[in-house]
Amino acid sequence: MGETTAWRICLASVLGSSHERTDTPCQDFSAFVPVEGSGDGALLLCAADGAGSASRALEAARAVCESFLRHFVERLSQDRAEVVDVTEAECRLWLAEAREGLREMAGAEAVSVREFACTFLGAIVGASGSLFLQIGDGAIVVSGEDQPDEYDPVIWPESGEYANTTFFVYSDDAEDHLHVSAGAPVAEVAVFTDGLQRLALHLATRSAHNPFFRAFFSRLRQQPPGLSEPMSAGLSTFLNSKQVVERTDDDKTLVLATRVSPDDEVAG
Numbered sequence: 001m002g003e004t005t006a007w008r009i010c011l012a013s014v015l016g017s018s019h020e021r022t023d024t025p026c027q028d029f030s031a032f033v034p035v036e037g038s039g040d041g042a043l044l045l046c047a048a049d050g051a052g053s054a055s056r057a058l059e060a061a062r063a064v065c066e067s068f069l070r071h072f073v074e075r076l077s078q079d080r081a082e083v084v085d086v087t088e089a090e091c092r093l094w095l096a097e098a099r100e101g102l103r104e105m106a107g108a109e110a111v112s113v114r115e116f117a118c119t120f121l122g123a124i125v126g127a128s129g130s131l132f133l134q135i136g137d138g139a140i141v142v143s144g145e146d147q148p149d150e151y152d153p154v155i156w157p158e159s160g161e162y163a164n165t166t167f168f169v170y171s172d173d174a175e176d177h178l179h180v181s182a183g184a185p186v187a188e189v190a191v192f193t194d195g196l197q198r199l200a201l202h203l204a205t206r207s208a209h210n211p212f213f214r215a216f217f218s219r220l221r222q223q224p225p226g227l228s229e230p231m232s233a234g235l236s237t238f239l240n241s242k243q244v245v246e247r248t249d250d251d252k253t254l255v256l257a258t259r260v261s262p263d264d265e266v267a268g
Contacts, residue, residue: 006041006225006226006259006260007034007043007225007226007257007258007259007260008221008223008224008225008226008228008257008258008260009032009043009045009226009227009228009255009256009257010216010220010223010227010228010231010232010234010235010255010256011030011031011032011227011232011235011253011254011255011256012030012232012233012235012236012239012253012254013026013028013029013030013047013193013251013252013253014026014236014239014240014251014252014253015251016195016248016249016250016252017245017249018052018249018250024052025058026058026251027049027050027051027052027054027057027058027061027118028047028048028049028050028061028193028195028251028252028253029047029048029050029058029061029062029065029253030045030046030047030048030065030191030253030255031045031046031065032044032045032046032227032255032257033069033073035072035073035076035077035126036077037073037076037077037080038076038077038081038082038083038126039076039080039081039082039128040082040083040084040126040127040128041126041127042076042082042083042125042126043123043124043125043126043257044068044069044072044073044122044123044124045122045125045189045191045255045257046065046068046069046120046121046122046123046191046255047065047120047121047138047192047193047253047255048060048061048062048064048065048118048119048120048121048193049061049118049119049136049137049138049193049194049195049251049253050117050118051117051118051119051168052250053117054114054115054116054117054118055111055115056105056106056109056111056115056116057115057116057118059105059116060102060105060115060116060117060118060169060170061118063098063101063102063105063116064098064101064118064169065120067094067097067098067101068094068098068120068122068133071094071097072086072094072124075090076124082126082127082128083124083125083126083128083129083130083131084128084129084182086131088180088182091131091133091178091180092175092178092180095135095169095174095175095178096175098120098169099169099170099174102116102169102170103170106170113170114170116170117168117169117170118168118170119135119136119137119138119166119167119168119169119193119194120133120134120135120136120169121133121134121138121139121140121191121192121193122134122191123140123189123191123257125185125186125189125257126185128185129182129184129185130142130182130183130184130185130186130189131180131181131182131183132154132155132180132181132182132183133178133179133180134154134155134158134178134179135158135167135168135169135174135177135178135179136157136158136166136167136168136169136177136194137157137158137159137166137193137194137197138157138191138192138193138194138196138197138253139153139154139155139156139157139191139192139197139200139201140153140154140155140189140190140191141153141154141189141190141192141200141208141213142154142186142187142188142189142190143186143187143188143213143217144184144186144187145184145185145186145187145259148187148188148217149210149214149217150210151188151190151208151210151213151214152208153201153206153207153208154181154183155179155181157194157197157201158177158179166194185259186259187258187259188213188217188256188257188259189256189257190213190216190217190254190255190256191253191254191255192252192253192254192255193250193251193252193253194250195248195250195251195252195253196239196248196252196253196254198247198248199212199244199247199248200212200213216231216235216254216256217256217258219231219234220256220258221258225260231256235254235256239252239254
């Protein structure tokens, strides 16, 4: 491979109305990093949703995302590695590191590690292939290079035995709930926390709501390569809109990335 793959990216995390009423900050966190040292222009995307009942939820979400980015930037920068070189065993090694990091933070603050509860979604995409990691709810949706307007969930959200429960990174059994999926290169990828599940997924058929994603990606494709500040601002406005708030009162995060092909013409 060897050539850097460019991406157009936008992302936003917004406060849910239920948290606004209780004067609780947004407990979602999201980030991305292009891995300049990789052999196939890898891009890392992630989001984490801190549990509303956990007092250090936002700190947990941020720490887990930063751990993911740090670990896999280092891995992919070694000998110009490609996405297909990353194994499931390495993903489980990262999880162990992330869990230990949360335990150290809890120890330093003399609180239970349960106060650092968060779910996690991670995507590693490049010209050689793709790799996705998930613990808990929320979802990652992708389109293939041969069907750019058809979107499919990679891993279905995992909920707990009871309503409004799920699985968290800090848990002793987190490895049992780490879902890893490797596949072909993707054209587009969306990462979102569980606050958007009712809008973005058809729960009965376990499928993606294609019009939801087409509306965003059709606009993102017209942006210059890299992070689009206007699209990110637009995402925030949409996630705070009446039509969304009426359907979900939770924090909401959406991260979108679309690959830039060599013959793309950038608008503007």
